[in-house]
Amino acid sequence: MESMQNANSEKHYKILVVAIAIGITGVFIRFAGDENSTYFSWIANILLVLGVAIGLRSVFRIIS
Template sequence: MQSMENANAEKHYKLLVVAIVIGIFGVFIRFAGDENSTYFSVIANIALLIGTVIALKAVFDIMK
């Protein structure tokens, strides 16, 4: 039963919410920024990468 309790731990879902918010921020910056601006593109790519890594960490922690 310990595995079920670990999978249902609140910390995993809080981490997923943070990852989703970071990902949505990255998507917003990608489309809100100027098309010719490299800075917005770099910031969006970094935010999406960080959000993806956090989300994968949370999912693998749930599956553990």
């Protein structure tokens, strides 16, 4: 039953919301940024990778 209580913990879902917000921000910067600026592209890529990494880490912690 401890595994079920761990999966239902609020902290996992709060972290997932933050990860999704980071990923959406990366997508927004990708499309809203200047097409000729490499800085916007780098920032967008970093935010997307960071959001995906945090999200996957949270999902795997929920599953285990």
